[in-house]
Amino acid sequence: MNANKNEVRLHIQSLSKCYGTKYALNNVSLRANAGEVIAVLGKNGAGKTSLINSILGMHNYQAESVEILGTTFHDRHRPTSIRQRIGVMMQLGTLNANLTVAEQLDLFCSYYQNGATAAELINEFELSPIANQRFGKLSGGQRQQVLFAISVAGNPSLLFLDEPTVGMDVEARHILWQQIQQRRAQGCAILLTTHYIEEAQRLADRVAILRAGQIIAEGTVSEIIADHESLEAAYLHLIQEPAHV
């Protein structure tokens, strides 16, 4: 995949999402270029999953503009031509627990015109030991590995990873980090949500911190750290709610 690092793959401006009368996202703006990992950090309920779901058009939202892979969207419909170029790894996959790993991969690979084959994914992600196991019988970490393989089945130009390493042991987490870095090196733009500060520090070109639906800080890891002693210290400081006078 050839990619120009100045190529904007995702650009949202002033995106808001309400559930009933409650704002889950309030005027969120974000950009991701080719070959860039953006980590979105925030407490439980800060709005991270709502952000991904809004970008994917999985529910209604309001926005000044949403540009995905060079196309500006005025409603939540995302045509097949765009969906073919997007990969998604959500927190809880709604995968059929009775299908084997190989069958799952086959199914997802069949959705993509220019994607990988199941055999290629099994080989790339070293899934042969579990290829014939039913998805429902896998450990949490193994499921995450399969969900990641599925998310890149279409060789996406834009990849959304919602807490991709939850439940993984240290070794599996490091392997997944390498795989994310490889995709970035190939030019994929990646939006990653995580509760693991170390993950953001290792992977992210830029970090955005969401607090109660608003981006309260955005920049490179060193910009966010600024005069704090670590990214964790900066994060803990930033997510404090302002004192009400």
Ligand SMILES: Nc1ncnc2c1ncn2[C@@H]1O[C@H](COP(=O)(O)OP(=O)(O)OP(=O)(O)O)[C@@H](O)[C@H]1O
């Ligand atoms: N379908 C829904 N209906 C009503 N409220 C919702 C719905 N989905 C999310 N919310 C609310 O919107 C807010 C943001 O939720 P969201 O799941 O986007 O947060 P998050 O940052 O992904 O959280 P976590 O880290 O726990 O996954 C929360 O207050 C949540 O309760």
